[in-house]
Amino acid sequence: ALPEIRTLTLTYALAGADCIDVAADPAVIAAAKSGLDAAERIAKADQRSGYRRPWLMVSMSAGEDPHFRKAEFDPAICPKDCPRPCEKICPVEAIEFAADFAGVRRDCCYGCGRCLPVCPWGLIAAHSYPTPIDAVAQQVLSQVDALEIHTHVGEHAAFKDLWQTLQPWVGNLQIISISCPDGEGLINYLKDLQQIMKVPESAPGKDLKASAIALKTKSHHVIWQTDGRP
DSSP states (O other): OHHHHHHHHHHHHHHTOSEEEEESOHHHHHHHHHHHHHHHHHHHHTTOTTOOOOEEEEEEETTSOOEEEEEEOOGGGSOTTOOOHHHHHOTTOOEEEOSSOEEEOTTTOOOOOTHHHHOTTOOOEEEEEEOOHHHHHHHHGGGOSEEEEEOOTTOHHHHHHHHHHHHHHHTTOSEEEEEOOOOTTHHHHHHHHHHHHTOOOOOTTOOTTSSOOEEEOSSOEEEEEOTTOO
């Protein structure tokens, strides 16, 4: 739930985390930024000289359309005598029964699912709505400091399409992390991604076998996160 995301973000920030990764959802990002703001106020009040605001990161996947889950029901068929536990349990007050509106406010709902099991009549369902990646990028990348892209060996075309779509927004990012599970052809695949992103080759004497290699580019660092590789 969003309040928990805010609290966890605040806690990790005060504990000294350098970067906090959240879902690429505007509501989740807003909650995380609220936590970061609160941590900054606390650090300033406590006069923590070494405090540094963590970077906020979002994750996206190459080759998959992002889907946002939203609760949905028809308020017209809700029994008049229902105690409306869905309205009470929603952590962001996305469910309303007012004179001018009844139902789920999609711009507030972030798909936590708490309302589904509490409906006495089983009238609430969760639906996933595909969202174009460029729309997601425009909504979220201007609000964060870092990006993690999940990919797999062989997804050259999907990665290239995603990278081209993200281009207008990646210039101001501090960190870009490429996450790829180990597999046959991994090193060659990562080198191909280097060419797609036009990232400089690693320094002499080093290669991409390390679990994470930071490479300085014009505006950001790139971390190669090779999950599962020794």
